Structures are given as C-alpha cells and as structure tokens.
Amino acid sequence: MTKQQSFAEAMNELEVIVQKLEQGDVPLEEAIDLYKKGMELSHFCHEKLQNAEEQLISIVNDQGEKQAFEPSKD
Numbered sequence: 001m002t003k004q005q006s007f008a009e010a011m012n013e014l015e016v017i018v019q020k021l022e023q024g025d026v027p028l029e030e031a032i033d034l035y036k037k038g039m040e041l042s043h044f045c046h047e048k049l050q051n052a053e054e055q056l057i058s059i060v061n062d063q064g065e066k067q068a069f070e071p072s073k074d
Helices: 009-021 028-056
Strands: 059-061 067-068
Touching: 009 028, 028 059
Parallel strands: none
Antiparallel strands: 059 067
C-alpha cells in the first residue's frame, strides 16, 4: 500500500483478491503474491476496526477528559 488507503478501498481490494483465489485458476506464484497482499490488507482493516472501536468506547467527560464508556445495564 503506497498511498493512504481508506477502509472501504482496502475491503474492496481484499474482496477482489479473495474472489480470484477462490476461482482456483491463478498460477501458484501469483496466488502467493495475492495471498501476501490479502494478508496485508486484512491486517490494515483489522487495525482500522480496532482504532474505530477504541474511539467508540471512550467518551469525554464534563472536564474534557477522555474516559472509558461503560453502558448502563438496565
């Protein structure tokens, strides 16, 4: 990934790679390269999701401090 890629772009590229690999008619060398690229994209998407989750589970209190969000258990 040479440019700043969005999560959606990475997911689309990953889906294309998976489809190619599932077809099974990709030469071995190309399949290995696609697999490596797919793993990079998977790692990238996983990190993006973790960052999003961390942002969603914290809130800012009245003093402007960030704190963990704990949903009420009603």
